[in-house]
Each structure stands twice: as C-alpha cells, then as structure tokens.
Amino acid sequence: xxxxxxxxxxxxxxxxxxxxxxxxxxxxxxxxxxxxxxxxxxxxxxxxxxxxxxxxxxxxxxxxxxxxxxxxxxxxxxxxxxxxxxxxxxxxxxxxxxxxxxxxxxxxxxxxxxxxxxxxxxxxxxxxxxxxxxxxxxxxxxxxxxxxxxxxxxxxxxxxxxxxxxxxxxxxxxxxxxxxxxxxxxxxxxxxxxxxxxxxxxxxxxxxxxxxxxxxxxxxxxxxxxxxxxxxxxxxxxxxxxxxxxxxxxxxxxxxxxxxxxxxxxxxxxxxxxxxxxxxxxxxxxxxxxxx
Ligand SMILES: [Mg+2]
Numbered sequence: 001x002x003x004x005x006x007x008x009x010x011x012x013x014x015x016x017x018x019x020x021x022x023x024x025x026x027x028x029x030x031x032x033x034x035x036x037x038x039x040x041x042x043x044x045x046x047x048x049x050x051x052x053x054x055x056x057x058x059x060x061x062x063x064x065x066x067x068x069x070x071x072x073x074x075x076x077x078x079x080x081x082x083x084x085x086x087x088x089x090x091x092x093x094x095x096x097x098x099x100x101x102x103x104x105x106x107x108x109x110x111x112x113x114x115x116x117x118x119x120x121x122x123x124x125x126x127x128x129x130x131x132x133x134x135x136x137x138x139x140x141x142x143x144x145x146x147x148x149x150x151x152x153x154x155x156x157x158x159x160x161x162x163x164x165x166x167x168x169x170x171x172x173x174x175x176x177x178x179x180x181x182x183x184x185x186x187x188x189x190x191x192x193x194x195x196x197x198x199x200x201x202x203x204x205x206x207x208x209x210x211x212x213x214x215x216x217x218x219x220x221x222x223x224x225x226x227x228x229x230x231x232x233x234x235x236x237x238x239x240x241x242x243x244x245x246x247x248x249x250x251x252x253x254x255x256x257x258x259x260x261x262x263x264x265x266x267x268x269x270x271x272x273x274x275x276x277x278x279x280x281x282x283x284x285x286x287x288x289x290x291x292x
Contacts, residue, residue, distance in 0.1 A: 004201045005113075008211035011196060017168035017266065018213040020235075021161075022205070022226035023181055024174065025071055026245045027190070030151045031227075035064050038143035039074070043081065046136035047099045052091050058292070059085040068286050070247065071228030073175040073200060074137065075114045079105060084290060103129020112207070115200040116141065116177055144180055153188055154245075156254040161193035163258065167266055172197040173208045173224065173234070205234035214238045223265050225257065229286065232279065241270055244282035 025031035040060045043049065049056040063069050063081045072080075079101050085091055086098040107130060111118055116137055123134045164170055171194055174181055178199030185191040198208045205224075213222050224235035227245040235242040243261050245253040261278075264270045 005203055005207065005211055007196060008198060008202055008208060011169075011171075011212045011216075013169055013213075013216050014195075015167060015169045016217070016221060018217045018222045019164050019168040019170045020173040020205075020209055020213070020222070020224045020240075021170060021194070022071065022174055022224075022228070022231050022245075023172055023184065024176055025227040025247065025250075026225060026231070027153050027157055027172075028151050028184060029154055029250065030148060030184070031065055031070075033148055033151060034144060035061060037147050039064065039140055042136055042139040042143060043078075046132060046139060047082070049085070049096065051094050052085070052088075052096045055088050055090050056081075056085055059088070059290075062290050065247075066286065067290070068229045068288050070286055071175070071226070071230050073114045073204070074140070075104060075108055075119075075133070078133070078136075079108065088292065099132065100129070103127060104133055113201060113203050114175075117201055141177060141180070145183075148180075148184075149187070151184075153190060154250050154254050156251075156258045158190060160254060160258045160262065161190055164262055165193040168223075169213075170194045171208070171212055173205050173226075173231075174198065175200045175205065175230075177201070205230060206237045209234055209238040209240060213240070220268060220271055223270075229283075232282070241265065241275060242279060243275075244278055246282050246285050248285065 021027060024034060040057050043060050044053050044056050059081045063077050069077060069080060082098050082101050107122060108114060119130060119134050119137060122130050172181060176199055178197060178201050181197050181199050185197060202208055209224065219239040220241065222240035223243060224231055224240055225243045225245065227247055232242045243257055264274060
C-alpha cells in the first residue's frame with residue numbers, strides 16, 4: 001500500500017494562497033450528533049461502562065465537545081476520557097474498573113497515523129491489547145454511517161468556500177476517516193471546492209499543512225479555519241494564520257469570515273491585532289479542566 005501522505009507531498013500550488021478547513025464542528029454542525037449519538041453510546045457499550053453511564057457520558061462530551069481537546073483524534077481522546085472517568089469518586093464508589101489503556105498509549109506514542117487502517121494492521125499482527133479499541137472504533141464508524149445524514153453545512157459555508165476557492169488552493173484538513181469525509185462533503189456538493197480531502201489516514205493536521213503547504217506558500221498566505229485548539233496548533237506549528245469558528249457561535253463566525261476576514265486575508269491585512277483578537281475570543285470559549 002502506498003503512503004497516503006504522498007498525495008500531500010506531491011501537491012502543487014495552483015494559486016497564491018492556501019486555505020485549510022476542518023470538517024466536523026467547522027463546516028458541519030455534526031459534533032453533537034456524532035459524539036452524543038455515536039461515540040458516547042459505543043464508549044459505554046464496548047468498554048462496559050453501563051453502571052457509570054452518566055459519568056462516562058459527561059467525560060466523553062467534555063473531552064470531545066466542551067474543552068480544549070475538542071476535535072482531537074479519537075484515540076488520544078479515548079485515553080483522556082478514560083483517565084478523567086477513572087478519577088471520579090462516583091466511579092470508584094461503584095467499584096467500576098476502567099479499561100486498560102496501556103497498549104493504546106504505547107501505540108499512540110509510536111504511531112504517527114492514528115487511523116482505522118493502522119489500528120487494523122496492529123490487531124491483525126497480534127496486538128491483542130488493541131482488540132477492544134478496534135471493536136469500539138469500528139462500531140463508531142458503523143453508527144456514524146447509519147445515523148449521521150442530512151446534517152448540512154453551517155449557513156454561509158458554501159458561499160465562503162466559493163469565495164475562497166477562487167483565490168486559494170483549498171483543502172479539507174481533518175482527523176475523521178476519509179471515507180466519512182468524502183461521503184459528507186459529496187452529500188452536500190461541497191467537495192468541488194477543495195483539491196484534497198485529508199483525513200486521519202494522512203497523518204495529523206499539523207502534518208497535513210506541513211506536507212501540503214508549509215514550504216510551498218508564504219506563511220502569511222496560508223490560513224487554517226477550525227473550531228478546536230488542535231486546529232489552531234496545526235496552523236501555528238507551521239507558522240500559518242488561523243481563523244476560529246467559535247463553538248456555540250458558529251454562524252456569527254462564518255458571517256465574519258465571509259464578510260470580513262477572507263478579504264483581510266487576501267489583502268495581507270490579517271496578521272497582528274486582528275488575528276490576536278479572534279484567537280483571544282476563541283481561547284476563552286473552551287475550558288482546560290472539568291468543573292466537577
Ligand atoms: Mg472540528
């Protein structure tokens with residue numbers, strides 16, 4: 001199997017600007033339905049957390065929706081959710097045992113592409129410590145394919161993609177499996193606006209920007225649009241600019257991008273006070289630690 005990252009390395013600029021765009025929670029209002037109807041029920045079912053389902057749900061949602069790790073790759077997110085859950089006194093009081101995350105932590109430490117394909121290969125090659133993680137991850141994918149339909153892009157997404165793709169090479173930059181991304185972008189006819197749809201198979205978001213854009217465009221001509229601190233970090237590790245879709249204020253954010261920020265970006269009038277102001281507001285929207 002050829003390395004999927006090669007597509008990014010081989011990518012050639014056709015325009016002066018590059019715009020990377022996250023998908024879940026940024027393009028689509030899909031975070032709540034994916035986590036609450038798909039990830040959380042499968043977390044409770046496949047890690048046998050029925051006796052503490054209320055707390056398991058709170059932990060999963062906090063990690064994936066309502067804190068600074070929002071939008072993280074599912075595998076590190078699983079480690080964090082299990083850790084937070086295991087620390088809760090209600091869980092200890094019920095003597096519920098947390099799943100052993102040793103094999104998963106070890107895999108995360110050495111694997112740069114945390115995807116279903118690399119997980120499947122590990123389990124096939126005899127890594128039994130990851131077997132239950134695979135069962136859970138496959139069940140999540142099946143639930144997403146079964147349940148997540150008819151979730152349209154936020155208002156002004158289509159108009160913004162149209163506007164930005166006229167002057168920039170645009171790319172979807174996500175940690176969702178590519179198969180789901182392609183299905184969702186095609187369902188709503190917005191795949192035509194991006195040159196590549198990069199999912200978890202092509203590495204981290206930082207790597208996506210690094211291989212597709214970092215050495216090919218001037219840093220102030222690369223913009224990442226996202227709804228999570230991970231998107232911000234992916235931009236900044238590559239010296240690129242960031243535009244936040246602020247969780248809870250997504251429609252206002254898209255309006256601001258469409259009416260104001262894109263014009264500033266293309267006019268080289270984005271970096272500095274303007275970007276700092278946006279990032280400050282974004283940073284205040286998600287807490288680091290849980291309230292419990
Ligand atoms: Mg996102």
